[in-house]
Amino acid sequence: MGRVRVGINGYGTIGKRVAWAVMKQPDMELVGVVKTRPSWEALSATARGIRLYVPEGKEELFENAGIKVAGTLQDLLQSIDVVVDATPAGVGATYAGRYREAGIKAVFQGGEKESVAGVSFNALYTYETALGKASVRVVSCNTTGILRVLYAFRRAGNVRSVRVTIVRRGADLKEVKKGPIEGLLLKPAKPPSHHADDVRSVAGHDLDIITYSIVAPTTLAHMHVMFVKFNGSVSREDVIRALEETPRIVLLRADLASSTAEVRELARDLGRCGDIYEVIVWPESLWVRGDEAGIAYMVHQEAIVVPENIDAIRAVTGIVSNGTQSIRLTDKALSIGRWLP
């Protein structure tokens, strides 16, 4: 099999990052991306040499704005093996029929219901389930963060219950109309937040998990506090080792940086444009006593699902049959791993 031909529907926060990541994979070719409005992001795509496809009838709108168009959405769908749907939450469902008709595989995002895609995807849990399926959905950023840390805890012991408090960023940097600018918002007011169901859709429907979610006035990242109860006791060393051995988790000493702001700037300093694909876990925050543990970590909402999308492409197209191998390929291409001493 040659390189997988990939198209991205949507070039927003997630879509553009997945596009850039696809361009770095040895076994993938980015055919183009779709944008519905001639925005600064459309301009940024063409400026990077990415072919831009637009909905039928919108060609003139883009050309008038001085943005070069390579073809229509239909043109793109006919020249690819797989589409990554990075349209706004709920919009992906309205495209599902077109993807099916075009006979291509589809990778949706966590904003779509599980019923739209069939399989909820996280590379550590459901790669093999997703193999060759017509479509999957990559669960959202907070859910992905919880899943990775939970994976480590499950390596360390027999997890009985999980209680998470999620402090969510209010908006991404570019979302200039969203808030809050000030205040903390309990959302939803009635627990659990959707993350509990989403985690179960990947990690198993019998998992005992409750999540609360508080929205804070920040754009940089989410922060979680997770309490875990085990059947039987665990040791601090086992948990630390499991965290170290879990892909896409980075342990960062809190005495070096203990805020989302410092960690994002650290990632800028290290040439990542601030994008952090890994869950950042502070080892000092790990509290272990008997059959119980607590931990705090950070999730960069714009970037964390990007490697999961890349793995999802490999899973649905079947070009790599093994999750561990796909993770290794992705992480090498994106320099993911233990980038801190």
Added chain:
Amino acid sequence: MGRVRVGINGYGTIGKRVAWAVMKQPDMELVGVVKTRPSWEALSATARGIRLYVPEGKEELFENAGIKVAGTLQDLLQSIDVVVDATPAGVGATYAGRYREAGIKAVFQGGEKESVAGVSFNALYTYETALGKASVRVVSCNTTGILRVLYAFRRAGNVRSVRVTIVRRGADLKEVKKGPIEGLLLKPAKPPSHHADDVRSVAGHDLDIITYSIVAPTTLAHMHVMFVKFNGSVSREDVIRALEETPRIVLLRADLASSTAEVRELARDLGRCGDIYEVIVWPESLWVRGDEAGIAYMVHQEAIVVPENIDAIRAVTGIVSNGTQSIRLTDKALSIGRWLP
């Protein structure tokens, strides 16, 4: 016994609010407040007709700034029965000797160590312990919030463990040099935060409590998520009833207001200048299953300890021998209670 003569050392965030609250109590007289620098807050004190006392030798500094001075700190200490120390954290300890020498009672704040004051104070728990003591310390805002909610949970069942995630406001409105403006900060990185020890200092040293604390860029209020484990199961109805019956807790429907911003503005609309003495608990956030519960609530850091300071004054001076009676007096004078339908 006539009215208790009260002086306040410090007229900052807490000191000024305690001063205003003292002025509303039928059994107390505010003799004056102490300020060490001629700031806008010193001006605001005199503008409200409050006598301003200053450290020895600083009289001219204030008069030159056009601020009228009533006397020195020593003058104040000689004309009062009790001082409320509302100086910055750790500074109160340096004054403790002078209070003792003046032969007056002292009420310290939560920023002082328990050893400075002897008794950690919350009106629901330690009023009787504090009766007639030379000094107490009123535990800080987040601790006070936890204690009130815990009080309700203990009425509803036999509490086994408490796990709290505190999302702290970054700074008060007037703290123009403090941050963060952006980002979330895990502080301390190593759990538990000081709140766990402080809660134990009031609620009993054998309480199993762990607290994590995340600082957020907001000035309006803290928000907590608390998970409680009971010995034996509890019912949702019992917890709601206990919350309703606990003084200084207000249940507010989240469908009316679920953010710190809306609740603070609601308090402004109701003529309180935004000060909220009560813990605001959202009933929708209460999750109960078997022997476990979770809840989210809000703590207004500037105001919540004010009624506790008033009760502490009554306890150390012994003018009211019963905590419930003092709470009733304070709450009536400050219109505390179920101010929402």
